[in-house]
Amino acid sequence: MKDHLQELPEPACCGAEDAPADSQGVDMPRLQNAVRELLAAVGEDPDREGLLETPGRVARMYAEMFSGLREDPRVHLEKFFTEKYDEMVLVKDIGFTSMCEHHLLPFTGKAHIGYLPNGRVVGLSKLARVVDSVARRPQVQERMTEVIADMLVDQLNVKGVAVVIEASHSCMTIRGVKKPGSMAVTSAMKGVFRSSVSSRAEIMTLIYGK
Numbered sequence: 001m002k003d004h005l006q007e008l009p010e011p012a013c014c015g016a017e018d019a020p021a022d023s024q025g026v027d028m029p030r031l032q033n034a035v036r037e038l039l040a041a042v043g044e045d046p047d048r049e050g051l052l053e054t055p056g057r058v059a060r061m062y063a064e065m066f067s068g069l070r071e072d073p074r075v076h077l078e079k080f081f082t083e084k085y086d087e088m089v090l091v092k093d094i095g096f097t098s099m100c101e102h103h104l105l106p107f108t109g110k111a112h113i114g115y116l117p118n119g120r121v122v123g124l125s126k127l128a129r130v131v132d133s134v135a136r137r138p139q140v141q142e143r144m145t146e147v148i149a150d151m152l153v154d155q156l157n158v159k160g161v162a163v164v165i166e167a168s169h170s171c172m173t174i175r176g177v178k179k180p181g182s183m184a185v186t187s188a189m190k191g192v193f194r195s196s197v198s199s200r201a202e203i204m205t206l207i208y209g210k
C-alpha cells in the first residue's frame, strides 16, 4: 500500500471525544477565535455588527470544506457487483472543489475516472463519492490525483485505473500571477493504462472525444 494511503485518517469519529458534539471532530471555538484574530490582524473590527457572526460562519465553512480529513473514502468501495463485462468503464466530468494547501484557496474542476474491470464492477456513484471525500482536505492537485488512483487500485481488483483531473486554482486566478482561465491538468495511470499506449490512448479519447 502506498505511503499516502496509510496517512489517510481512520473512519469518521476518531479523536472527537473532547470536541463539541456538533463539530464532528473540529475544534470550533479555536477555529472561531482564529477567524477573529485574522480579522483583527488585517485591520478589521471583529466586533462590528456585520462581522459578529462571521467567525461562526467561517468555522462551519472550514469544517465542511475539510470534512474529508475525518472520513475514509475507502468505505465507498467496499461493495461490488460481479459482472462479465471486461471493457473500460469511465465516469467523466465529476465536479469537485478542493483547497490548495499553499494558500487555503479553492481549486475547482472536474475529475475523470476510468478503470478496466476484472470480473467485478463498483457502483458508478461510488467513484464520485470517492472524489468528493478526497477533495475535502487541503492538498495539491497532483496528490489528489495519485491518492484517488492508488485507492482504486488497492480496493478494486482491476486491470488498470486512469484518473485525470483538470482544475482552475483560485490562487492563480484571483491573486498572485492572476491568470483567469488557466487550467491545471494532472493524470495518474496505473496497470494497463500505464503499460499499454493503446489503452491509454483509448481512455483519453473517451474522456476528451478526440
Ligand SMILES: Nc1nc2c(ncn2[C@@H]2O[C@H](COP(=O)(O)OP(=O)(O)OP(=O)(O)O)[C@@H](O)[C@H]2O)c(=O)[nH]1
Binding pocket: 100, 101, 102, 139, 140, 141, 142, 169, 171, 172, 176, 177
Ligand atoms: N504543483 C502545484 N502547485 C500548486 C498547487 N496549488 C497551488 N500551487 C502553487 O503553489 C505555489 C506556491 O508558491 P510560493 O512561491 O511558495 O507562494 P507564492 O509566493 O504565494 O507564489 P505565487 O502564487 O507565485 O504568488 C504557487 O506556484 C501555486 O501556483 C497544486 O495543486 N499543485
Ligand SMILES: [Zn+2]
Binding pocket: 100, 101, 102, 103, 104, 105, 169, 171, 172
Ligand atoms: Zn494555492
